[in-house]
Amino acid sequence: MEILMALLIGILFMTATYLMLSKSLLRIIIGTGLLSHGAHLLLLTMGGLKRGAAPLLGEHAPSYVDPLPQALILTAIVISFGVTAFFLVVAYRAYQELGTDNMDRLRGKEGHE
């Protein structure tokens, strides 16, 4: 199971890298979304995918899955959600002000507007 997940995560990272190297800003932001999906899945996989009950004490199971990576992922998800929302709004403002979403044209001569 872990090997399958590792392959999937590898494909996610590959796609994310490809998208982040493209010219359009929106494709870059989609790339960052895929990158954070990959990172979160990796966190889950690296915590171990052994069988066990959901981490609820009411289940009275002999063994549970590791609750720590789940808490870490939850934290990482809200953080990347906040950053992505901010990034999207900055991209929107930049499109309004600068009139382009092409990263090549976002250069400008240093220091001069």
Place this chain on the structure above:
Amino acid sequence: MNNLIILPILIPLITGVVLIFFTKNIMAQRWISAISALLTIIASFMLAHQVYRNGIQTMDLSNWEAPYGITLVSDMLSALLVLTTSIIAFAALFYSFKSIGEARERFFYYPVVNFLIVGVNGAFTTGDIFNLFVFFEVMLMSSYVLIVLGGTKIQLRESIKYILVNVISSALFVIAVAYLYSVVGTLNMAHISVRLSEIGSAGIITVIAVLFLIVFGLKGAIFPLYFWLPGSYYAPPAPVMALFGALLTKVGVYSITRTYTLFFYHDVGYTHQLLQTLAVMTIIAGVIGALAYTDIKKIIIYNIIVAVGVILFGVSILTPESLTGSIFYLIHDMNIKATLFLLIGIIIVITGTSDLEKISGLINRYPALGWTFFIATAALAGIPPLSGFAGKLMVVRSGFETENYIGAFVVLMSSLLVLFSVMRIFIRGFWGTPRAYKNEERAPVKWLLVAPAILTVFAVLYGFGTEAIYPVISTAAETLANPEIYINAVLKE
């Protein structure tokens, strides 16, 4: 157990939250943030004093014992960095009162600065690797807002690049933590160190060490990963630039220092050699940039990169003396970079440009500014009685002692070229024929000069009082050189 540890995090946090409610009342914002910054300085000074008297202070949040809960750990290095951060934050806030402009002050400038201080102080104090990630994000999120606040074209353009680089490095941080967790099964930094020394030297640990170097090197701007810094730091106004230049990259440097002295000290052959090579390359790249530009902002920005290289060169040698030198230089550099950014902020306010070709003869009208700048540049280069000397001396000496001749020689040469790069600003900008500038009459130069002048006085005192400060700093280096001290303090074995 000691609740004093959390005060440098808690005071700015509460202030930031309270300030959100009075965004339209600018006077109240200024007073509250100034008072809270003073309180933070007092709290962090008391903390540093306590750590010096009684050894490492730890605090288990919610009374969960060490490996299970989040532990805040304040050793001498953390306490000193928190104290330096608080002083710089106060200076930058004081400078902001007259320079940042009402438009920015109305839109959450002061709350965000306070949240930035929360992130920085938290990152210096935490004893948990994932909590370090969270404090990094607190700091970065605030820095995104500060870099884009105002919404001019150059700010929007550069903030997109800055956010993108940091989103990628944050994802890499999560990945690094995931790998480390799967190897050691714990997140508490002291416990990780214990588990790693049980495993000994395995290939995967070296891989994780290099991954952490990439993550923190992206935040701290080391050689192949510094490409984002010159553009991004160019965009925001002077007090924000001072906060960034003094604090943000230094958090990355601190994290490299912490992980490479606490986690990855068993198999130093590959990792520390890599760190050393990169540090030397960083110095060279920074010096080339500092010499290449005639723009005063760019010159100081590339000097940040040089200093990062010098500090990490000292860390990579890993002897008690080189670590002492690195810590000396780290604190000096935080102080002096804040000073220089605030000073060139004043020059830009007076002349309305940062192009050195268009500035000359300032010393006639502004002698106090000129001589403060002169002392600050001399301190930056490490002229003996001033603050940059002792740290660099120790780094260079231990470089020669461990037979790293090339690195030590590069550090020495970099001093000369750094001095040349900033002295150029002094000679071309302050000497020569005086010119008239259109914003000159309205510039509140006297008021703005107060904060950098105080920081310059600190730089001078730090240089002259090296003998008095030495025992404090060598205590900090001792903890770095012997991780057992840190581990025993946290796990209470």
